[in-house]
Amino acid sequence: DSGVTQTPKHLITATGQRVTLRCSPRSGDLSVYWYQQSLDQGLQFLIQYYNGEERAKGNILERFSAQQFPDLHSELNLSSLELGDSALYFCASSAEGTLGTPLHFGNGTRLTVT
Amino acid sequence: EDKVVQSPLSLVVHEGDTVTLNCSYEVTNFRSLLWYKQEKKAPTFLFMLTSSGIEKKSGRLSSILDKKELFSILNITATQTGDSAVYLCAVETLRGGSQGNLIFGKGTKLSVKP
Numbered sequence: 001d002s003g004v005t006q007t008p009k010h011l012i013t014a015t016g017q018r019v020t021l022r023c024s025p026r027s028g029d030l031s032v033y034w035y036q037q038s039l040d041q042g043l044q045f046l047i048q049y050y051n052g053e054e055r056a057k058g059n060i061l062e063r064f065s066a067q068q069f070p071d072l073h074s075e076l077n078l079s080s081l082e083l084g085d086s087a088l089y090f091c092a093s094s095a096e097g098t099l100g101t102p103l104h105f106g107n108g109t110r111l112t113v114t
Numbered sequence: 115e116d117k118v119v120q121s122p123l124s125l126v127v128h129e130g131d132t133v134t135l136n137c138s139y140e141v142t143n144f145r146s147l148l149w150y151k152q153e154k155k156a157p158t159f160l161f162m163l164t165s166s167g168i169e170k171k172s173g174r175l176s177s178i179l180d181k182k183e184l185f186s187i188l189n190i191t192a193t194q195t196g197d198s199a200v201y202l203c204a205v206e207t208l209r210g211g212s213q214g215n216l217i218f219g220k221g222t223k224l225s226v227k228p
Binding site for chain 2: 003004033035039042043044045056058089102103104105106107108
């Protein structure tokens with residue numbers, strides 16, 4: 001158990017809808033990362049937050065947004081969903097968000113868009 | 115464009131065999147290379163390598179980095195069915211200041227038959 005908690009485990013929704021994925025980092029970790037994993041693309045970095053502030057953006061679509069709250073949990077919001085957004089979404093956390101600190105991953109949220 | 119390439123994409127062996135998984139990379143501002151094991155859910159951290167030629171070892175797993183030739187290998191000796199998983203290689207690059215960016219390969223799917 002990595003100590004990173006993600007909810008829900010599974011989510012099935014229709015195209016055009018909006019969903020929110022939630023992540024609680026490991027105790028003491030200040031940095032939260034969101035990744036998308038699809039079959040053909042592997043793990044793709046979406047966005048990183050550190051202590052409530054956005055630190056880096058990767059391949060995140062404009063329809064997606066995220067935030068990190070004062071208690072350090074994070075939410076990833078996906079809107080105007082398309083079939084291609086179906087994927088496993090992982091949250092990871094690390095102690096400082098800087099180099100040399102391995103990421104610890106949650107079990108992911110499997111999103112299916114029908 | 116930064117990229118991480120793993121080979122083979124999949125591998126089937128029998129218990130007791132020794133396997134070698136490969137990871138090559140082309141990135142700017144290399145900082146470290148990490149190996150993760152992904153079974154059904156969260157990737158779990160195995161090794162972080164920063165220096166060439168120094169082997170990291172954990173039980174039957176070992177890994178080494180060659181920064182001149184830009185690759186790493188992950189060895190698993192005396193494989194067991196519990197080693198069946200997708201093994202992910204990731205390279206950490208310096209994004210700016212002290213911030214890192216983690217780029218994943220697509221993984222090697224290892225199946226160990228009894």
